[in-house]
Amino acid sequence: MRLAEAWRVAVTALRANRLRSLLTMLGVVIGVAAVVVLVAIGTGAKQEVENQVNGLGANLIIVVPGKLEFGSAPTKSRLELADADRIGRALGTPGQVAVTLSSGETVRFGNNSAFSTVNGTNPAVPEVFVRPIARGQYLRESDVDTRRRVAVIGSGLAATLFEGADPLGRNLSVGGVRFRVIGVFASVGSSLGSDRDNEVHIPVTAAQRLFGDRTVDAFALKAPSTDEIEGVRATALAVLADRYPDEEFSAVTQDQILGTVGRILGLLTTVLAAIAAISLLVGGVGVSNIMLVSVRERTREIGLRKAVGARTRDVTLQFLLEAVLLTTIGGILGIALGVGGALGLSAAFDQLPAVITWWSPALAFAVSAAVGIFFGVVPARRAGRLEPVVALRSE
């Protein structure tokens, strides 16, 4: 009953100073909205990266020469195509180890040209990665064996070069050498910064001749299940250690990539949210300030209430509720603004995927209520402690 009355009094007081209440709320609104937007964008970025990494395929292991560490010098590869067969045999899955030897080359058709990533690969690629073919077919074993100059191109590149015409059977120029198009990839978008719809895949042997190289850059394997990732990884490294005793190799799993990227993005999100939380703190100081003014203005009301029987906690509760009401209304408006803002931003900019998780508005609401309590308690206690005689005398 007293609580209900305290709510009524708080609402009346806030209504009586509408503009002041709104301006005070604004600090909380902006703070909460900023937290919600930044958490949504941070979460969206993290999820986008996860989607991209997982979109490559499941249970992937990438084997590269050298130690994969931030700051270590790139290692010149000594891996050979034959090493892929050795690993495949050791795993009991020959022909399931994808290889890559890539370089940026200019690709031409007629008067159109584009700069794209040219990948020398083998037929294992569709086994390991998710690379659906839209038209034609992928490279075959015989293409690799005979160093045939055939190419499978990304849908984006096909659109750029052929402008809607059918690329199948046409000859395009890759680094000045003619290749016949035998397949077009379905669109898969970009992954970790590289536009996979702009790639050209050619037989690895043809690529070695084109680039004047005898090695391959890396291998990619697919473990049959998540549980077997470690075993596959260990076998692949063992084969390479046996063949190149003096060199180091790294085998990276998707989880490792996700773990690292996820940590970085998680940290980034936390830092952004913390910066936004500072504005929420400033909003809280504004609430505290206005509540002190309100207590001073209503000193006589407090005196009267105490004279007619209000206890210290009745008065304290009344002012505390007023502060909490300010910040929670501000919090709700801020959540609405933040959710709307995040969805609007991600609709306007492709690069800003925003994901609203259930916990970020809930947390923002709880924090805004807590801000009200924290910053309201000092003015409220001051109000509660006023002596009725002193309060009644003030004018």
Place this chain on the structure above:
Amino acid sequence: MTGQHVTGPAAPALEAIDVTRSYQLDGVTVEALRGVSLTVGRGDYAAVVGPSGSGKSTLMHLLGGLDRPTTGVLRVGGRDIAALTGDELAAVRNATIGFVFQAFQLLGRTSAVDNVAMPLVYRGLRRAERRRRAREALERVGMGHRLDHRPAQLSGGEQQRVAIARALVGDPQVLLADEPTGNLDTRTGMEVMALLEELNRNQGVAVVIVTHDLDVAARAHRQIRVRDGRLEPTPAPTPTPDPTSPAKQHPGRPTERHLTGEVAGRGGTSS
């Protein structure tokens, strides 16, 4: 809620025994009351008079349980307030005293009925019950037709009636009125006094009026004269005010000269 049930109905509503009150003001001790004893019984009608700075406001605050004596015993509603916490004292005030102030002290944004119901909030009554009792109290002071008016929509006399209804709503033993006519013109002031007297007569509620208007004071059944923090002896209680009192012709401050004279020792003035 408290108080009334602790002691028998015979206990006086207010009782001060050798009460002093001193303040520290800029490091100087100011003795506002220097030993006052008095009793306000049920149904009493008394006026506290005295010049400004005599200590009558301090006495009023003490009698209302808004302040505590420095020494001496003060009983409000039969309970020694020295033993009470601030919150317990608030409950005793709520149950025992109805306050009427010179400046009415109504809440501006609140209707008459909610202003009157306000003390009942702190008694823990439900809203419907609070409003029912508030309507009754407003009807008793002749304001039953102004329930939903805000203070600004009422005249001064009407505002003071609402304030009196607020003082009455909790069925107090004592109405403590601090210059209740001070902000009103003479005629309205006398109407308010008539209302207080009617409540005193018909409802048996004790009325204590603090005033320096001797016309107002003369209507009370007895006068409690405060001077320099002590009570002056008064003539024997007059049950009915003398309408031909010469004080009536000279209201206001000049009549305070009547109060000058020998300062008597502390002493009870209870009847």
